Amino acid sequence: MSQRQSGNLTRRAFCTTLTVGSVSGMSSSTTAQAETFRLGGEVAAWRGRAPQSIAEQDNPTLQVEAGQQYRVVWENVDGQPHNFVILDANDNTLSKTEIIQEQGATQTVTFTATPEMAQYICEVHPTTMVGEIQISGGADGGEMGEDGGVGLRISPITYLFAAAVVLAVISPILFALLLFVIGTGDRTRRVR
Structure with a gap:
């Protein structure tokens, strides 16, 4: 019997399945439709794993659409302390996970993309583990430039x-x- 089925949730199982963000009231069909980004976390950078558009990139830009559900699943690659934090343009924390240190441990962050989202970091290594979040679409999909693209x-x-x-x-x-x-x-x- 798994650790979850027995009713005893261990620390590792909790860290492995940690979900952060506005998930209350979400049905399993909504969760299944959320696009998933997979990253490896190490002191040098966040390493893109999936989808193919970010694979093998260091600190890849996550391109999301305002109002849509997304998941980020990341693995602690080097056994150093890391967490996943989403910031706005003024460096205010919009969402964050607990710091985990166990090599191979994973965390899942589920969120609805909003125009305020600007970047993601590791709180412990904010100068090397930092990537941009690019928002498009939606009613408030960010500032539109003259060419119709999202403003920088x-x-x-x-x-x-x-x-x-x-x-x-x-x-x-x-x-x-x-x-x-x-x-x-x-x-x-x-x-x-």
Whole structure:
């Protein structure tokens, strides 16, 4: 008898079948229709496994349609602590799983795609295990560009990084100009 059938749900069985998101009231036929993305989680990146459009890609973009049900099934490949978190464009958590560390353990995240969804990460490794969620369709399917495509969402951290780069380039130039002006002023005083 399986761990589930006996009525005793072990920690491993729980982690293996963990479902996060708005699943209350969903029938089994709705769940069966949900498209499934399969990923492998390791410190270096999320590794796409299925469908074929994301297979073998590191941190693949998950293309979803607003209002549709989706599942992400991911496996802990390296035995390091990982979890799966869906964020909006302002880095607010929309959905997340518990952190699991057991190599080979899997988690399933079921969600309805919404226009707010922007990316998915591992909370423990947010700089390497990070992928985009691209939303299309639906009544509120994101901002439409002039060409009819979904507009690009830029996170506040990206703006901050761009400002830092601009300052890093401009500040030495401004400093050199300041030294030139000060140096020019000193020479005119000495000539008199």
